[in-house]
Amino acid sequence: MARTNTRFVEAHNQLLDLCDSLKVGDFLPSENALSAQLDVSRTVIRSALARLDEQAIIVLDGRDKIIIRRSRPADRLEGPPVLLSLEELESRFLDWVLRMDVPPGTALNVAQLSKEFSVATHTLQEFLSSLSRFGIVVRRPRGGWVLDGFTTDYAVELSDFRTVLELNSVRQLAALPPEHDIWAQLDALEQEHLSLLTRIDADFHDFSPLDEKFHAAINGVVSNRFVKEFQKIISLVFHYHFQWNKSNERERNESAIQEHLTLIDALRSRDADKAEAAARRHLATSKQTLLTSLQTHHHAS
Amino acid sequence: MARTNTRFVEAHNQLLDLCDSLKVGDFLPSENALSAQLDVSRTVIRSALARLDEQAIIVLDGRDKIIIRRSRPADRLEGPPVLLSLEELESRFLDWVLRMDVPPGTALNVAQLSKEFSVATHTLQEFLSSLSRFGIVVRRPRGGWVLDGFTTDYAVELSDFRTVLELNSVRQLAALPPEHDIWAQLDALEQEHLSLLTRIDADFHDFSPLDEKFHAAINGVVSNRFVKEFQKIISLVFHYHFQWNKSNERERNESAIQEHLTLIDALRSRDADKAEAAARRHLATSKQTLLTSLQTHHHAS
């Protein structure tokens, strides 16, 4: 009933490695040196050393730490299962919601979900709280969470917001000087698009990651933490939905490629209005695809 | 060591009120009715009734609940102190950061802050987690939080983002039909601005709330949850900083009023380009004000 002793266990086992890499009779470095080396606090080092002393692998004598025997496999400690980090949790959670097609309005059970995702309930709470900023989940008056995102309204608003941000990126991009990195990136992306076009019948599945890369490149020219934060959620939602909307996938992807190519051309011409128009057309298509994807899912459930 | 029994205590005291409003010998309604009336679960009602029975204020006999004596002041229970809600916490936290001019990079002590703000540590954690979406605070690798916002970079990016969103609002607003609410709102706002202008020397402090109202009206025409969410954080930061930047306050506010009036005119002419230009100018001024405000604070510290 407290925090996991992962750090202690790992430090302990690393110390065993260190002992084995030295000769019996050698001295270990100072506590300070060890703590710096293993990137843990001295407290952890001291606990680990104390255990090694107890197990008669080393002898602590004043400030000497003398190795007295090799380690045995049984000396190694096994730590508690590693829990997911917040980022891993984020993608796993969104994956779960979108893949399972969890309907809006579903009550989320913190205890159960935390088991399923093998994280502390606490971590899940925190995560939901941060998601609530995006309106994907909503806190109920007296405890509990409700999934509220991924309704049609939500998709419309997300698409609109995306359009606002991306049109801004496009306008800024068109004004960038020729020596900027982005132009080389766009050239490379154009090649990738053309290459995919020639083998579209077989490899139309490859479009999804290319789409993400393309939009990431465009939005990358704006160095703004808010844009980036939103980019994450936007790309997740769009990416996932495209992946599961199987209707007309080949045709959709082919025409999306054409739209991308048109946009690249327009950007290269440095005609901001033309580029904006091209981007607007493509984003409208994306929005429509997302909406139909949601509709189909709804019909299925 | 568990959740507070605030709900029990409050229900209990409300039941006392109810008993006192009836005659000795009267019957209380059913548990279900009481729980609906007091908006608590039957579990709470049952615990409260049990206590009233124990204190010989009522007698529980089968499904009869008979009042047998008046309540005494000593019968009332005192609950634990009420904690702040998440929204209250949000404004109090930002208030603290901005008012105290807490420098970027400050480590935030959850235990201490939760006492200061009289919330559960847990609540504070969750709150910080949600703030981290806006990059105001950052989670350190192995526990703990660091205040990272309100650097110059942050202010620049926030201003830029605000500009993107608000220019979008302005363009949409200019395209709205004459029967839309907003035009009447703008007329009213224009009057308020003109009125304040005549008494600017004395009442220049009144500009800050008017500014907020003005921008809220403009952004209100876009019904998008993401825009609204950001509006909250943007208005907080700008609002607070304007409040404490005392240099040339009268002049600044006077010219801001002029900029607002110009924008209103441009919007009314339905000339999207003219309106955009006016908005852009005003937002640039705001950005500059925010930046100098930050600089001055920095010099002071």
Place this chain on the structure above:
DNA sequence: CTATATGTTTATTATTATTAAAGACAGAAG
């Protein structure tokens, strides 16, 4: 005597155990 090492104490966080509250179910009473 100084710099570095260790011993000790304190502060702070992540996690678990516990309790309050909500809700579900079934049987009893009208």
Place this chain on the structure above:
DNA sequence: CTTCTGTCTTTAATAATAATAAACATATAG
């Protein structure tokens, strides 16, 4: 047959606790 109550299960909010980090004090080697 409906409404009410007794019992039980589930769930979320909080306090307690162990793990860790860091600060401080003391000791020792060069």
